[in-house]
Amino acid sequence: MTTNQGVRPGGRSARVQASVHKAVTELLDERERGELTVPMIAARAGVTPSTIYRRWGDLNELLGDVALQRIRPDGEPADTGSLKGDLLAWGIQYMEETASVPGRAVVLDLLAAGGDCSGRCLEIARAQFGILLERAVARGEPVPDKDLIVDRLVAPLVYRILFSNQQLEEGYVEVLVDGVLEGVAS
């Protein structure tokens, strides 16, 4: 899926994309995900179904693309003055967003869309950690590898949100962040 690369802002292609994304977002508010069809989305967006098939391939890819836009962070992660604080703030916000009903649906849409789409989800998180780690280095703090943050913070949060019914608490994020920092010292 390469729908976001090389789209000139304001161009016809970008306007079609924005209109189709808006149609999907509106329809997801009104109906069950399983009820959505490409002709329904095309009618709402004012484009032909073949425009959607040509650009996105199929419904799953389109829903994955919209989900990817939704998880793109609004800005830089919060700067709390320490790596521990930054990871904690990031983790708590990530947990709250992902555990919400629309958040869980977004994750499932990314997975249904397949490899490329869900892989970009990991890249977005890694880019955010890049910012946190640069700050920590500037402060003179010892820093973990990005992969350790993925393995010890992101993965357990996503796994437990997807595979358990338990309500996750902020204290759990704290345990995970301690695990990340423990890995730096060793």
Add this chain to the structure above:
Amino acid sequence: MTTNQGVRPGGRSARVQASVHKAVTELLDERERGELTVPMIAARAGVTPSTIYRRWGDLNELLGDVALQRIRPDGEPADTGSLKGDLLAWGIQYMEETASVPGRAVVLDLLAAGGDCSGRCLEIARAQFGILLERAVARGEPVPDKDLIVDRLVAPLVYRILFSNQQLEEGYVEVLVDGVLEGVAS
């Protein structure tokens, strides 16, 4: 979904369940998952569609139930003589099975079926760890908490299989197992 509880082996109910499960497994070998329908499965299994709706609710729940049977382990995990060896053997087998095309499809079916079904997936893994930990205690080894094994071994494996395109190596499982054991000592 309570389809597996209280089913008397050999009873009519158990025979219907076995026949429907067999029909799903056969059809999944022959067709794309998205092509399967309840009437198609009912015809193959020799039952009425309403039997399926009454017992499983909908197609997603049925596919999730079949997926759950597939991930049920065949027996006790391998006994290698040490907790580290046992975790490594378990992790490598789990990685290979889950990263396979049918393995990934099973995980997505469990997620699509929703909370109950995917929660039982976690319970199955925890039961296996219970066996490993009992053995380690009998050997006099210090043991981690089951939740630490879930957070540091299962979660990163599942997360990376679902969200990245990279091929996972046995060396990666070793790093994760070391992380679990590091958590025991601290």
